[in-house]
Amino acid sequence: MSTRAIVVRDDGGEVRAGVQQVELAGPGKGETLLAVTHSSLNYKDAMAVAGRPGILRGLPMVPGIDAVGRTPDGRSLVVTGAGLGERRHGGLAEQVVIEHATAVPVPEAYTPRQAAAIGTAGVTAALAALALRRHGAPDGPVLVTGAGGGVGGYAVALLSALGHRVVASTGRREALEEHLTGLGAAEVVDRLDPAPGRPLQQQRWAAVVDAVGGGPLVNAIAQTVPGGVVAACGLAASPDLPGTVLPFILRGVVLAGVDSVAIGQDARREAWALLVAHVPGDVVDRLTEREIGLGEVAAAADEVLAGRIRGRVVVDVRR
Numbered sequence: 472m473s474t475r476a477i478v479v480r481d482d483g484g485e486v487r488a489g490v491q492q493v494e495l496a497g498p499g500k501g502e503t504l505l506a507v508t509h510s511s512l513n514y515k516d517a518m519a520v521a522g523r524p525g526i527l528r529g530l531p532m533v534p535g536i537d538a539v540g541r542t543p544d545g546r547s548l549v550v551t552g553a554g555l556g557e558r559r560h561g562g563l564a565e566q567v568v569i570e571h572a573t574a575v576p577v578p579e580a581y582t583p584r585q586a587a588a589i590g591t592a593g594v595t596a597a598l599a600a601l602a603l604r605r606h607g608a609p610d611g612p613v614l615v616t617g618a619g620g621g622v623g624g625y626a627v628a629l630l631s632a633l634g635h636r637v638v639a640s641t642g643r644r645e646a647l648e649e650h651l652t653g654l655g656a657a658e659v660v661d662r663l664d665p666a667p668g669r670p671l672q673q674q675r676w677a678a679v680v681d682a683v684g685g686g687p688l689v690n691a692i693a694q695t696v697p698g699g700v701v702a703a704c705g706l707a708a709s710p711d712l713p714g715t716v717l718p719f720i721l722r723g724v725v726l727a728g729v730d731s732v733a734i735g736q737d738a739r740r741e742a743w744a745l746l747v748a749h750v751p752g753d754v755v756d757r758l759t760e761r762e763i764g765l766g767e768v769a770a771a772a773d774e775v776l777a778g779r780i781r782g783r784v785v786v787d788v789r790r
């Protein structure tokens with residue numbers, strides 16, 4: 472069986488991505504075919520499409536860590552992560568083979584396009600919010616870094632709807648102030664210093680949802696109150712953690728890792744239920760910068776990597 476897809480391939484030592492037909496192996500045990508309508512362009516997908524190493528485990532491969540579509544028996548499903556677009560062909564295709572156990576019904580509250588717009592970014596923000604709760608974050612301001620991006624945008628919307636005072640940190644303060652306060656941010660601040668500062672700084676945050684890593688994450692940890700919780704979700708600035716253990720051993724700060732890929736059904740359903748309860752469809756639409764077709768993915772990937780996208784890019788794979 473063949474399908475139209477974005478394919479990343481090794482072209483004589485150079486990694487290239489383009490739209491072409493690709494052969495799919497039929498579904499095996501515990502798997503089903505999904506006729507995809509929508510996917511999205513996550514940071515990881517942009518890296519894969521741009522030929523950066525570390526995402527696709529083999530070439531040629533179809534990228535796309537999110538897929539929304541219909542099964543042959545008419546069920547509307549959404550899959551996020553679960554190895555799609557990393558270790559198996561992903562959602563930037565008209566068809567994809569998925570594992571049943573990783574799929575969740577598209578919630579009635581959302582259209583298939585909105586489910587893709589939420590995708591991994593929204594699920595990750597929800598998992599971060601659940602981590603703050605699980606680790607007993609105290610009351611007080613919550614810092615969200617990379618607020619102009621997908622994970623950051625959903626974290627701002629969700630945490631403010633949950634009643635937190637959200638401080639949104641962005642490198643595009645002037646351009647995004649209205650957008651982020653519209654999502655519920657109480658305050659919009661510049662990015663934290665990329666250079667790690669003193670190991671213990673003025674206490675400002677009861678909790679942090681971080682999408683950027685590196686020096687900004689170290690500074691956020693150093694500014695977290697005793698017993699505060701920092702959910703580390705991303706590495707848009709850097710995968711490094713160039714800090715000290717002092718905030719952990721002198722302030723009892725909790726560093727909670729968030730992984731949205733290798734999680735079970737229960738965690739997936741809990742994340743989607745939180746989103747349904749607190750992020751209505753009109754907020755999803757405000758967080759969707761644009762919809763593109765497969766042919767526009769490569770150009771949009773460059774914009775994602777350059778940090779020029781506000782929120783999310785949805786891909787209608789039939790276009």
Ligand SMILES: NC(=O)c1ccc[n+]([C@@H]2O[C@H](COP(=O)([O-])OP(=O)(O)OC[C@H]3O[C@@H](n4cnc5c(N)ncnc54)[C@H](OP(=O)(O)O)[C@@H]3O)[C@@H](O)[C@H]2O)c1
Pocket residue numbers: 513514515591592595616617618619620621622623640641642643662682683687703704705706707708709729730731732775776778779780782
């Ligand atoms: N843990 C997981 O399971 C999981 C799931 C999803 C994503 N992620 C990771 O989380 C990160 C964000 O993903 P995303 O899909 O939200 O990406 P995105 O939409 O591209 O957003 C990333 C944001 O990070 C900020 N940023 C970019 N470069 C930066 C830099 N050098 N210094 C500081 N901030 C910078 C920008 O926000 P401003 O312009 O507002 O500053 C940008 O919009 C990525 O690293 C991604 O791989 C992890």
